[in-house]
Amino acid sequence: MTDSSNPPAPSSRGKNRELWVGLFVIVGVVTTMALLFTLTDAAMFRGRYIVTTVLPNAGGIRKGDPVQMLGVNIGRVQRFDLAQQGGVAIRLEIEGEYPVPADSKVELVSAGLLGGMVARVVPGVSPTPATTGSTLAGNIPPQILDEANTIADQAKKTLGRVQTMLSDKTVEGVETSAQELKGLLRELSATTVEQRKELKALTSSLKVTAQSIEKTTSGPELDRAIKRLDTLSQKAEAATASLEKSSHSMEAVLGRMERGEGTLGKMSKDEALYDNATKAMEGLNGASADLRELLQDLKKNPKRYVKLSLF
Numbered sequence: 001m002t003d004s005s006n007p008p009a010p011s012s013r014g015k016n017r018e019l020w021v022g023l024f025v026i027v028g029v030v031t032t033m034a035l036l037f038t039l040t041d042a043a044m045f046r047g048r049y050i051v052t053t054v055l056p057n058a059g060g061i062r063k064g065d066p067v068q069m070l071g072v073n074i075g076r077v078q079r080f081d082l083a084q085q086g087g088v089a090i091r092l093e094i095e096g097e098y099p100v101p102a103d104s105k106v107e108l109v110s111a112g113l114l115g116g117m118v119a120r121v122v123p124g125v126s127p128t129p130a131t132t133g134s135t136l137a138g139n140i141p142p143q144i145l146d147e148a149n150t151i152a153d154q155a156k157k158t159l160g161r162v163q164t165m166l167s168d169k170t171v172e173g174v175e176t177s178a179q180e181l182k183g184l185l186r187e188l189s190a191t192t193v194e195q196r197k198e199l200k201a202l203t204s205s206l207k208v209t210a211q212s213i214e215k216t217t218s219g220p221e222l223d224r225a226i227k228r229l230d231t232l233s234q235k236a237e238a239a240t241a242s243l244e245k246s247s248h249s250m251e252a253v254l255g256r257m258e259r260g261e262g263t264l265g266k267m268s269k270d271e272a273l274y275d276n277a278t279k280a281m282e283g284l285n286g287a288s289a290d291l292r293e294l295l296q297d298l299k300k301n302p303k304r305y306v307k308l309s310l311f
Contacts, residue, residue: 047096050078051130053106053119053138058088061108061117067092069121074098077119090138092119099129106138236295243288 058080067075075094083089094100103124111118121136130136164170 048075048093049096049130049132051092051094051100051132051134051136052089053092053136054083054087054089055108055138055140056087057140058090059108059117059140061090061119065117065119067094067119067121069098069100069123072098074100074121090119100136101126102128102130102134104130104136106136108138108140233295233299236291240288240292240295243291247285247288
């Protein structure tokens with residue numbers, strides 16, 4: 001007779017099932033971890049491969065700086081690892097479309113004073129291309145250190161000049177110059193105000209003078225003077241014509257006297273009377289010439305004989 005109070009013993013089939021379940025769980029975890037590790041490598045899905053170069057130091061290159069070969073950007077700096085033998089292992093992510101010979105070298109060069117650094121790949125001659133996990137020889141050209149020293153020297157000089165410019169004497173000189181400039185601007189402003197006043201007064205005086213001249217030139221005094229000058233000129237011309245007519249008449253009379261016609265012709269036989277008549281004729285001709293010259297001079301220089309006061 002059996003004891004019904006004790007539970008039955010588990011069968012061996014149930015134990016095997018638990019063992020298989022545990023094994024499948026472990027395999028699933030390992031598989032999941034492997035997939036996660038594979039999926040975290042983004043270069044695999046972008047068609048890129050990773051190569052490594054070992055250098056004594058990073059030389060100032062940073063993560064994300066470009067990788068160039070023959071002047072073409074073929075990738076970027078992915079990350080840095082400290083090598084066990086000393087130095088720095090730099091991982092370079094290269095585009096799959098650019099094959100790099102396995103015997104190529106990597107140099108860290110400067111991209112300019114403000115351009116950062118570049119990992120430059122010097123291609124080799126090997127027909128075998130580098131693949132993920134390949135290690136390329138690395139080198140740091142001396143020019144990088146020289147440029148760094150030059151930049152440091154230039155920075156020191158620049159800082160020295162800045163300190164010199166910001167010295168106490170320079171600041172005091174700038175403040176003094178600013179104060180002098182303010183005073184000069186004030187004096188210039190005052191001078192400008194005075195010049196404006198003088199210019200305004202001069203403009204008013206010129207306007208008054210112009211108005212006076214306009215009134216004088218357009219007044220009746222000038223018209224009367226011009227009319228008087230025209231009348232005098234006409235009278236002088238009439239006198240000249242009268243003198244010329246008298247001269248012609250006198251010449252006719254003298255001609256008759258020379259021919260012995262009339263009483264005067266007979267009287268001309270007397271030498272004394274003839275001489276007197278000749279002298280009178282010459283004097284008359286001279287007076288006519290003088291009057292003609294006086295008329296011409298009066299036309300050319302009327303101001304000598306007619307004085308006109310505008311003020």
